[in-house]
Amino acid sequence: MQTTLENHPLTHHLFWRRWHWLLWVVVVAGVYSWAIGGLHFTGIQESAGSVSRSILHGLLHPDWAYVYNGSGEDLSSLILQTLAIAFLGTFVSALISVPFAFWAARTDQHWAHLRSGSGKVVLTLIRTFPEIVLAIMFIKAVGPGSYAGVLAVSIHSIGMLGKLFSESLENMDRGAEEAIRSAGGNRSEILTLATLPTIFPEFISYTLYRFEIAVRSASILGMVGAGGIGTPLIFAIQTRSWSRVGIILLGIIVMVLAIDSLSEQLRKKLI
Amino acid sequence: MTNSTLDLPKRPWRQRYHVAAIGWTLVLGVLLVLSSLMTGANLGTFLSNIDQFLALLVQMSHPAWSYLHVILQPLYETIQMAILGTTIGAVLAVPFALLAASNLVGNRLLRGLIRFFLDLVRTLPDLLLAAIFVAVFGIGSTAGVITLAIFSFGMVSKLFYEVIETIDMGPLEALKSVGATKVTMIWYAVLPQILNQFVSYFLYTLEINVRASTVLGYLGAGGIGVYLQRSLGEFNYSATAVIILATLVVVLVIDGISNHLRRVLL
Numbered sequence: 001m002q003t004t005l006e007n008h009p010l011t012h013h014l015f016w017r018r019w020h021w022l023l024w025v026v027v028v029a030g031v032y033s034w035a036i037g038g039l040h041f042t043g044i045q046e047s048a049g050s051v052s053r054s055i056l057h058g059l060l061h062p063d064w065a066y067v068y069n070g071s072g073e074d075l076s077s078l079i080l081q082t083l084a085i086a087f088l089g090t091f092v093s094a095l096i097s098v099p100f101a102f103w104a105a106r107t108d109q110h111w112a113h114l115r116s117g118s119g120k121v122v123l124t125l126i127r128t129f130p131e132i133v134l135a136i137m138f139i140k141a142v143g144p145g146s147y148a149g150v151l152a153v154s155i156h157s158i159g160m161l162g163k164l165f166s167e168s169l170e171n172m173d174r175g176a177e178e179a180i181r182s183a184g185g186n187r188s189e190i191l192t193l194a195t196l197p198t199i200f201p202e203f204i205s206y207t208l209y210r211f212e213i214a215v216r217s218a219s220i221l222g223m224v225g226a227g228g229i230g231t232p233l234i235f236a237i238q239t240r241s242w243s244r245v246g247i248i249l250l251g252i253i254v255m256v257l258a259i260d261s262l263s264e265q266l267r268k269k270l271i
Numbered sequence: 272m273t274n275s276t277l278d279l280p281k282r283p284w285r286q287r288y289h290v291a292a293i294g295w296t297l298v299l300g301v302l303l304v305l306s307s308l309m310t311g312a313n314l315g316t317f318l319s320n321i322d323q324f325l326a327l328l329v330q331m332s333h334p335a336w337s338y339l340h341v342i343l344q345p346l347y348e349t350i351q352m353a354i355l356g357t358t359i360g361a362v363l364a365v366p367f368a369l370l371a372a373s374n375l376v377g378n379r380l381l382r383g384l385i386r387f388f389l390d391l392v393r394t395l396p397d398l399l400l401a402a403i404f405v406a407v408f409g410i411g412s413t414a415g416v417i418t419l420a421i422f423s424f425g426m427v428s429k430l431f432y433e434v435i436e437t438i439d440m441g442p443l444e445a446l447k448s449v450g451a452t453k454v455t456m457i458w459y460a461v462l463p464q465i466l467n468q469f470v471s472y473f474l475y476t477l478e479i480n481v482r483a484s485t486v487l488g489y490l491g492a493g494g495i496g497v498y499l500q501r502s503l504g505e506f507n508y509s510a511t512a513v514i515i516l517a518t519l520v521v522v523l524v525i526d527g528i529s530n531h532l533r534r535v536l537l
Binding site for chain 2: 031032034035036038039040041045048051052055080081083084085087088091092128129130132133136137138140141142145146147149150151216217219220223224227230233234237240245249252253256257260
């Protein structure tokens with residue numbers, strides 16, 4: 001019998017390789033039909049068109065008088081307050097994150113490590129709480145206002161910065177530590193003269209990056225009453241004063257763009 | 272002469288007195304004090320009310336597991352919203368990413384405009400978009416899907432154009448030299464090179480969106496967040512704990528699947 005391409009034993013294996021994409025098509029189609037079938041799009045209100053037109057009109061005609069009116073409740077002072085929440089929350093939590101990072105960092109190659117493992121679990125647990133839930137919990141403790149926002153931002157930042165810091169500790173260059181040790185330095189000298197100086201620029205860089213994120217979250221935490229620009233924004237949306245919404249959105253956009261470029265400049269200088 | 276070999280290099284006074292470090296520390300300290308004044312942060316207030324906070328945590332540490340069957344359906348809805356929103360956002364992002372890539376579009380002005388637009392989209396936090404779209408479309412998952420679509424559009428388009436800028440230009444030149452049109456060039460020379468990375472970034476964005484979509488409902492944009500808001504509003508913290516834990520499980524499962532697929536792809 002002549003061996004053709006069709007009955008050759010090797011081509012038989014090729015069948016799976018040639019047609020396995022069909023399986024993926026079926027899987028993807030299944031996922032999408034489940035996703036589309038499960039959602040109800042009936043909730044669209046009839047005024048959607050007119051509302052979006054008035055939003056656009058409001059965005060194009062912002063309420064410039066709100067930028068500064070000296071009352072302390074205007075855009076510029078609330079933007080400053082938002083920045084203060086993000087700044088205090090981030091930089092305080094950066095300090096608290098350092099011991100957490102040393103707790104969670106694993107420096108040997110053993111597959112299970114009690115200290116590092118428990119530290120990683122604690123950091124994951126902290127990160128599990130959405131910032132907005134933390135804000136509501138802290139409002140219970142200290143009352144509504146920007147202090148609750150500071151606490152929410154800082155606790156959430158500890159979860160994230162602790163993880164980032166511990167990963168950079170795991171990957172750091174250990175040459176300087178070895179040099180100090182071989183010259184007879186004790187543990188505290190290794191920490192202060194080798195470990196911290198090596199890792200410091202990376203810590204600062206991550207802190208600045210986290211500050212960029214914190215500015216965004218601080219601007220929405222006010223929606224649940226945790227201070228900052230979010231509170232007047234949600235009031236303006238609820239009362240449908242779209243020119244007020246427009247100027248607040250502009251304020252947030254300018255603030256975020258400014259902080260992002262400032263932090264990018266600083267981080268470029270660092271690393 | 273013998274002394275000169277022992278001389279240490281002279282440091283300028285700026286280095287000797289650590290002017291930059293002390294300056295930065297002072298600036299940081301002043302800013303921290305100013306912002307704590309502005310936000311009214313006060314450790315004493317927190318410590319005096321800490322018993323209330325601890326009582327809340329104690330309630331949370333006893334999750335009401337019976338609540339789990341109530342939130343199963345909204346959990347599915349959350350994942351569905353994330354899948355649809357990410358898909359719409361990623362599909363919309365492809366043309367913008369192609370236009371923003373510096374190796375495909377020579378026109379600096381057009382590229383700059385597109386990039387500026389994408390930067391603007393990325394400045395808006397997800398919950399802020401949710402608040403606006405709930406006002407436009409009404410309470411429900413439609414607002415959530417659109418929020419996630421816009422949110423992932425901003426993120427994905429940047430990731431995509433950065434991938435496009437790293438492609439090998441050889442196939443493109445080959446097609447150009449035989450007189451292919453722009454569309455043919457993109458279809459046969461650009462897309463095959465970037466498809467795997469596109470899918471990988473799509474899955475990464477999906478992970479982030481699953482996390483984000485769990486809180487969107489807090490403002491009425493559908494999904495598990497609606498129940499999060501309800502339980503917090505009713506001070507039913509043991510139900511809140513169940514929601515948070517269930518969300519964590521969903522996020523971990525989605526992360527696991529997506530990580531596995533991304534390892535297979537790359």
